[in-house]
Amino acid sequence: MKQTADRLLAGGFVATLFLLSLTFFLLPAGKFSELENRYLQSAPHFTWDDLISKNFANETESYVTDHFPYRADWIWSKSFMEQLRLQQENNGIYNGKDGYLFEKFAEPDYLAVEHYADAVNNFAQKHPDANMTFMLVPTSIGMYPERLPWKAPFYPESDVNDFVADRTQAGNLTFMDGFDILRPHASESIYYRTDHHWTTRGAYYAYVAYAEKMGWKPLGENDFAITDVSDTFLGSYHTRGQFSGVKPDTIQSFVPKNAVHTEAYVADTDSKLDGLYDDSFLQKKDQYSYFLGGVHALMTLKSDLAHADLDKLLIVKDSYAHSFIPFLTQHVKEIHVIDVRYYNGSIGDYMKENGIKEALLLFNTATFVGNGEITKLSN
Amino acid sequence: MVFSSLLFLFLFLPAVLLLYWLSPRRLKNLVLFLTSLAFYAWGEPVYIVIMLISTVTDFSFGLMLSNPRFGQTSRRWIVVSSVIVNLGLLSYFKYADFLIVNVNDLLGTSIPLTELALPIGISFYTFQSMSYIIDVYRGTAKAQRNWIDFGAFVALFPQLVAGPIVQYNTLAEQLRNRKVTLEMFAEGVRRFIIGLAKKVLLANNIGLLWHSISGTDAGTLSVLTAWLGIVAFAFQIYFDFSGYSDMAIGLGLMFGFRFNENFNKPYTAQSITDFWRRWHISLGSWFRDYVYIPLGGNRKGFGKQLRNILIVWILTGIWHGASWNFMLWGLYFGVILIFEKWTGLRLLAKAPRWVRHVYASVLILIGWVLFAFDELPRVGGYLKAMFGLNGRPLWDDQSLYYGYTNVILLVLLVTASIAWTRRRSAEGESGSMRGLLNLAWCAVLFFISVSYLVDATFNPFLYFRF
Numbered sequence: 047m048k049q050t051a052d053r054l055l056a057g058g059f060v061a062t063l064f065l066l067s068l069t070f071f072l073l074p075a076g077k078f079s080e081l082e083n084r085y086l087q088s089a090p091h092f093t094w095d096d097l098i099s100k101n102f103a104n105e106t107e108s109y110v111t112d113h114f115p116y117r118a119d120w121i122w123s124k125s126f127m128e129q130l131r132l133q134q135e136n137n138g139i140y141n142g143k144d145g146y147l148f149e150k151f152a153e154p155d156y157l158a159v160e161h162y163a164d165a166v167n168n169f170a171q172k173h174p175d176a177n178m179t180f181m182l183v184p185t186s187i188g189m190y191p192e193r194l195p196w197k198a199p200f201y202p203e204s205d206v207n208d209f210v211a212d213r214t215q216a217g218n219l220t221f222m223d224g225f226d227i228l229r230p231h232a233s234e235s236i237y238y239r240t241d242h243h244w245t246t247r248g249a250y251y252a253y254v255a256y257a258e259k260m261g262w263k264p265l266g267e268n269d270f271a272i273t274d275v276s277d278t279f280l281g282s283y284h285t286r287g288q289f290s291g292v293k294p295d296t297i298q299s300f301v302p303k304n305a306v307h308t309e310a311y312v313a314d315t316d317s318k319l320d321g322l323y324d325d326s327f328l329q330k331k332d333q334y335s336y337f338l339g340g341v342h343a344l345m346t347l348k349s350d351l352a353h354a355d356l357d358k359l360l361i362v363k364d365s366y367a368h369s370f371i372p373f374l375t376q377h378v379k380e381i382h383v384i385d386v387r388y389y390n391g392s393i394g395d396y397m398k399e400n401g402i403k404e405a406l407l408l409f410n411t412a413t414f415v416g417n418g419e420i421t422k423l424s425n
Numbered sequence: 426m427v428f429s430s431l432l433f434l435f436l437f438l439p440a441v442l443l444l445y446w447l448s449p450r451r452l453k454n455l456v457l458f459l460t461s462l463a464f465y466a467w468g469e470p471v472y473i474v475i476m477l478i479s480t481v482t483d484f485s486f487g488l489m490l491s492n493p494r495f496g497q498t499s500r501r502w503i504v505v506s507s508v509i510v511n512l513g514l515l516s517y518f519k520y521a522d523f524l525i526v527n528v529n530d531l532l533g534t535s536i537p538l539t540e541l542a543l544p545i546g547i548s549f550y551t552f553q554s555m556s557y558i559i560d561v562y563r564g565t566a567k568a569q570r571n572w573i574d575f576g577a578f579v580a581l582f583p584q585l586v587a588g589p590i591v592q593y594n595t596l597a598e599q600l601r602n603r604k605v606t607l608e609m610f611a612e613g614v615r616r617f618i619i620g621l622a623k624k625v626l627l628a629n630n631i632g633l634l635w636h637s638i639s640g641t642d643a644g645t646l647s648v649l650t651a652w653l654g655i656v657a658f659a660f661q662i663y664f665d666f667s668g669y670s671d672m673a674i675g676l677g678l679m680f681g682f683r684f685n686e687n688f689n690k691p692y693t694a695q696s697i698t699d700f701w702r703r704w705h706i707s708l709g710s711w712f713r714d715y716v717y718i719p720l721g722g723n724r725k726g727f728g729k730q731l732r733n734i735l736i737v738w739i740l741t742g743i744w745h746g747a748s749w750n751f752m753l754w755g756l757y758f759g760v761i762l763i764f765e766k767w768t769g770l771r772l773l774a775k776a777p778r779w780v781r782h783v784y785a786s787v788l789i790l791i792g793w794v795l796f797a798f799d800e801l802p803r804v805g806g807y808l809k810a811m812f813g814l815n816g817r818p819l820w821d822d823q824s825l826y827y828g829y830t831n832v833i834l835l836v837l838l839v840t841a842s843i844a845w846t847r848r849r850s851a852e853g854e855s856g857s858m859r860g861l862l863n864l865a866w867c868a869v870l871f872f873i874s875v876s877y878l879v880d881a882t883f884n885p886f887l888y889f890r891f
Contacts (some may be wrong), residue, residue: 052611055867059614062871063439070435098470103426111882112431120879127873134826148748197826424524 069115069404076113086112125288132197139287140187142194146239147283147292148187153201154415157208162420163213169423170219173394173405179259180214180407182207183224183244183252183366186237187410190246203411210258210414217395220259224411227255238295241281243334246298246369253373256406262355262377270300279333297333299323300373306349308375313344314388322347322372337368343388347371347381354379356422360397360405362423364413387417426467426673427586428617429624431878437464438676441582443678454600457680461580465545472544475514480579482510483554486574490561491568494723500562500629507558508801511551518543523747546586548744552711554579557593559715562661574600583676587669589687589707592714596682596891604682613678614805615867620671624871626836628664631657634831639797647817651810655790657831658797660669660838666705685710692770692842695781696773697761697788707743712737734766735759745796754795761788 076086090096090105098102122381128136135141140148170178187194188203204225211221228236228244228251236248244252249266257264279295310319324339332340355377362384363365374381382400384393397405414420426433441460448456466473486507490500522538527537557578560566569575578596638646640655646654672689677684688706694700698720701709702870717737723730734754742755791808798804807817 051864053605055614055864056607056611058864058868059618059871060439060442063435063442067435067439100468100470103470106433107430108882111879114431114435114879114882117879120876123873123876124880127876131829143551195826196820196829199823199826208580248550291617406842 050308053406055145064276066115070110073113073115079080089388100281102378103327104160107152118217121288122290126290129289134198136288137286139289140198141178141287141289144193144239146190146193146237146295147187147287147289148190148194149283149286149314149412151185151187151201151203155208156229159209159415159419160213161205162414163210165421165423167214167216167219169394170214170216170259173397174218176218176397176403176405178199178216178219178405178407179256180221180408181218181222181224181252181256183228183229183408183410185242185410186239188225189228189232189237195323203335206411221260222255222259224252230244235296238279238281238283239285240282240292241334242410243280243281244293244366244410245371246300249366249370252302252370252375256374257377260355262375265302265373265376269303271303272298272300274327275299275323276333276334283329296360297328297336299336304375306351306375308347310338310347311346312339312342313346314342319345322375338371338383340368341365341385341388341391342383343385345383347383349379349381350375351379356404358382358400358402360384360393360400360402361408362393362405364409364410365411366413367408370408384420386419386422393423428669428676429621429874429878431875431882432702434875434878442679454571455573457582458573458577458580461577461582461585462601464582465580465585468545469678472547475518475544475547476550476580479511479554479679480576481552483507483558483579484559484569484575485566487561487575488570490558493568504558504562511555515547515551517541518547520743520747534883535773540640545852549588549590550579552590552708553593556590556711556715560593566597569597569600581677581682583673583680584680584684587666588705589670589673589684589709591707592711595685599682605679605681609678613675615675615863616671617675618867619676619870619873620673623664623668623872624670625668625843625874626870627647627834627841628661628668629877629881630666630834631831631838634663634827635661635797638827639807643803643810644815645817646807646810646815647819647821647824648811649820649826651807653824653827653831654791654869655793655797655807655811656835659692659790659793660835660842662793662796663688690842691842692786692789693782694785696765697758697766698768698770698784700785700789701758701762708741712741720730730766731763734763738762746799748799750795750799750801753801754792757792757795784822786824854862 062337072073073090075087087105087108090109092101092102093341096105125136135150138150140150142148167266169346170176184203184207187200188207191200191202194200197243198288207223207225211223228248231248231251234247235245236251237244245369254264274296277294279297281291281295284292308322312319313318322338323336325336327333327340335341338345347420356379358380359374359378360382361371361374363371364385364387367383371381371383382396384396386393396402409420426437428434441456444456444460445453458789460471466716467474469476474536486503489495489503495503517539518541522540525536525538528534557566557569557575561568569578578591578593578600581591635654635657636656637707640651641650643651667688674684687705689703691700691703694703718734720736721729721734722733738755738759739752740755741758742752743749745754761769773784776784791811794804794807794811798807806815810817813819
């Protein structure tokens with residue numbers, strides 16, 4: 047009997063190794079992973095230089111792991127085991143209450159935050175003839191710490207927002223704290239449960255607050271046709287955390303009943319978008335790119351408004367702005383949108399060249415503290 | 426390449442097994458030697474030269490030692506040269522920058538750093554090849570005349586990068602004469618899977634807890650969190666290292682080698698003396714056989730013995746890494762061992778069993794604090810947190826969260842440290858149920874381990890920041 051067991055173990059082990067190895071070679075190698083939303087490592091090419099620099103070894107290792115047979119099933123099974131052992135987080139994502147997933151937010155490096163806030167403040171001081179607004183919006187973990195798993199540690203994003211508010215006091219700069227805007231609506235669906243963005247509704251409340259600050263008359267909810275465009279949205283938190291039993295989110299669009307025509311031009315690719323929304327993304331993994339067709343370094347939106355509240359506005363932003371910007375097309379003739387991560391020119395020069403006197407900086411707190419790109423403002 | 430990678434498991438290992446089985450007996454060592462070189466070159470395409478230098482030198486020195494033309498004085502010089510070459514290589518790569526930094530600090534000079542990366546496994550293979558020369562010099566081993574066998578001994582991939590440190594004596598006969606039986610192979614698979622699970626499921630996961638806690642400012646840790654953290658580190662380092670040793674021993678068995686055990690339930694120790702008989706046994710034996718005993722051991726009076734213990738433990742400390750905390754760590758254990766020899770063990774013998782466990786565990790954990798932080802102020806900060814001297818409460822929300830989210834893992838870790846190290850050898854296994862349960866258990870562990878390995882490479886691209 048002992049021998050039978052030995053035979054099964056030895057045989058089973060060797061067979062598993064060879065079978066998986068064979069499957070790996072036989073299965074066609076995919077190019078793109080929907081699950082991970084990225085291109086997979088392509089087959090490595092051997093060169094002596096790559097061998098010496100370990101490039102070849104690294105690429106081969108990535109190739110093997112990227113194309114490992116039944117990759118998604120293995121990943122699911124790991125996440126399942128983690129939940130079995132009462133672990134409340136996976137790959138940096140908390141499995142919170144009421145179906146909410148959250149990204150961990152730790153105490154940021156305040157020296158860096160100071161640096162970033164100063165970059166914003168100095169930018170305003172360097173352009174005294176322009177009016178600027180800096181809106182810093184918490185992410186869902188900042189708004190709903192009570193929905194975290196029991197006793198889970200978190201750092202309050204409001205502390206970061208207060209710190210940044212104190213350091214951005216230039217005369218022509220107004221700081222708008224996302225907490226003040228969104229807290230009254232905390233009980234509504236203002237954040238996606240499975241994604242790191244705010245919902246269109248969250249963005250709508252921010253638009254109302256911004257319009258009031260600018261002295262415009264914001265559109266009421268009744269002025270929009272609100273429709274659910276997707277109820278299958280599993281966002282970035284879900285992708286990272288891979289928790290089972292997560293309910294997908296709904297994506298809404300707020301289309302004004304009195305729609306205006308907007309021409310959206312993407313400078314990166316020198317192309318025009320068909321509209322403010324790209325339906326094709328609703329069939330893909332990355333459904334949030336429905337808004338404005340995803341990330342662009344520089345785009346301009348020109349709207350046919352009979353009576354515009356403002357001629358030109360520059361928005362320097364992260365992707366929170368994507369669902370927010372469509373609201374502004376009701377008020378501003380020309381909106382220039384710059385994503386600091388991808389735009390490498392001088393933003394100050396861009397304002398001068400285009401005669402822009404009004405700017406909005408819109409970021410979420412996690413992006414703002416976790417990313418040095420904002421210092422490009424000083425270029 | 427590490428054993429706990431998909432590339433090793435599903436490409437390298439099957440390829441080597443196939444080559445090994447297909448080659449005739451007299452070529453098997455050559456296959457092992459060449460595949461081991463490939464294994465090493467994969468991670469160190471350049472530094473493989475250093476390993477080859479060390480191998481060729483010691484092979485030649487071994488031949489010279491066995492040549493009757495050389496008298497006692499010459500033989501002595503040969504051993505000294507071998508030690509100089511090996512320790513020279515080791516010191517240059519491992520300790521040069523440490524020396525330079527300290528000399529610069531002390532004398533205000535500004536000698537530039539070498540900034541060399543430490544070649545993988547250098548601490549292991551230099552020790553292994555030195556043991557060969559010393560054994561041949563002492564006459565306890567015969568010089569190896571076949572360069573392929575010798576190359577296979579030094580480069581043997583199962584134990585090349587992280588031990589166990591195999592002394593030449595144990596392997597000399599097996600290099601010439603070994604046979605893989607079904608029983609041995611199956612035992613090897615079992616050991617390998619258990620080692621893999623220890624590393625991937627236990628060490629890596631509890632390592633995440635230590636990573637979170639050690640990344641937090643020690644001034645803000647509650648007492649319970651600090652203890653949880655260092656317990657997590659203790660488990661991480663044990664299951665990482667002993668898992669690697671298990672995998673090495675298992676792979677060895679698959680190719681017909683029997684290495685010595687490297688760990689024997691170290692956390693069941695009842696004194697520090699006991700602990701060091703159970704922890705990294707191959708390193709302890711090496712220092713005992715090649716340093717402590719040659720220095721006179723305990724045979725030349727208590728004074729000399731004290732000196733010898735301190736030398737061995739300072740060396741053990743810096744073997745683990747070139748920085749002051751490791752030296753301090755070695756010295757710390759040296760002092761405790763001296764205390765135990767002097768009177769401690771006699772006192773402990775009178776204490777109840779649980780007191781002995783608590784005594785040993787607390788000292789081991791404090792030792793890990795010294796080991797874990799290479800900046801001494803952080804060691805101090807962490808110790809303060811453990812003993813509540815940082816003004817924080819006994820426990821807080823953080824310790825509760827870390828506690829309940831890891832409670833199942835901790836139970837598994839404790840169980841595994843007590844029960845799950847040395848497998849009973851063949852004669853203990855009997856009964857059909859037992860064999861089949863064992864089989865199922867191995868299969869489950871293997872598949873779960875692979876799913877964690879695949880997940881470790883899970884790398885979703887998210888428009889996360891923008």
